[in-house]
Amino acid sequence: MEIRTFTGGGFGENAYLAVCADTGAAVVIDPGAGTPALVAAIQAEQIDVRAILLTHAHIDHVEGVFKVRGVAPDASVWIHPDALPMYRSMPNQAAMFGVDLDPLPEPTDHFVVGDSYDFGRCSLEVRFTPGHAPGHVTLCEHRVGVAFVGDVVFRGSIGRCDIPGADLKTLMKSIRGQILTLPDTTVLYAGHGPPTTVGTERVGNPFLIPHYGGELA
Ligand SMILES: [Zn+2]
Numbered sequence: 001m002e003i004r005t006f007t008g009g010g011f012g013e014n015a016y017l018a019v020c021a022d023t024g025a026a027v028v029i030d031p032g033a034g035t036p037a038l039v040a041a042i043q044a045e046q047i048d049v050r051a052i053l054l055t056h057a058h059i060d061h062v063e064g065v066f067k068v069r070g071v072a073p074d075a076s077v078w079i080h081p082d083a084l085p086m087y088r089s090m091p092n093q094a095a096m097f098g099v100d101l102d103p104l105p106e107p108t109d110h111f112v113v114g115d116s117y118d119f120g121r122c123s124l125e126v127r128f129t130p131g132h133a134p135g136h137v138t139l140c141e142h143r144v145g146v147a148f149v150g151d152v153v154f155r156g157s158i159g160r161c162d163i164p165g166a167d168l169k170t171l172m173k174s175i176r177g178q179i180l181t182l183p184d185t186t187v188l189y190a191g192h193g194p195p196t197t198v199g200t201e202r203v204g205n206p207f208l209i210p211h212y213g214g215e216l217a
């Protein structure tokens with residue numbers, strides 16, 4: 001699997017293009033402000049985008065869905081049902097940030113936790129990781145050893161929990177139950193910042209190491 005990153009906007013959001021190296025089948029994950037460059041690559045290289053996969057429904061992760069659909073009209077759009085209310089209220093989110101937003105297409109499919117989304121020889125397991133946003137999912141390619149974690153965990157940090165729909169306890173449960181249970185070598189591709197690994201965050205992330213008393217948050 002080849003993974004390319006397209007970063008953009010004031011939030012520095014990472015959109016990912018994941019291409020099956022054997023078949024050329026591809027998916028777009030969280031098309032944000034970097035979408036124009038992503039769309040240009042799709043067009044220039046005639047990339048076969050099968051689906052747009054959304055980890056959660058914050059505006060910086062979905063604002064490019066319409067543009068990707070413009071060059072891949074048959075691509076399905078996937079989101080977790082719990083994220084739908086926020087996705088559908090995107091005009092309000094856009095207005096809050098003073099952003100002009102293309103209308104977002106209605107999702108075509110709903111993620112089912114535990115199922116996998118397959119493209120070419122790649123297979124992304126859907127893990128339920130709420131806490132930062134309702135219906136947040138993490139997508140894990142176990143054979144390759146990578147996970148697209150959205151805004152659950154970052155290099156040296158974790159997702160914001162001081163925003164509507166967020167809850168720190170729920171987020172910590174998601175990280176410990178769904179992310180730190182992956183092998184240490186798993187590469188984590190986050191919604192913001194550089195990639196990291198499970199092992200790096202397990203021992204080095206100040207939000208995840210035990211407090212001095214030995215207790216886990
Ligand atoms: Zn977010």
Ligand SMILES: [Zn+2]
Pocket residue numbers: 011013058060061151191192
């Ligand atoms: Zn984000």
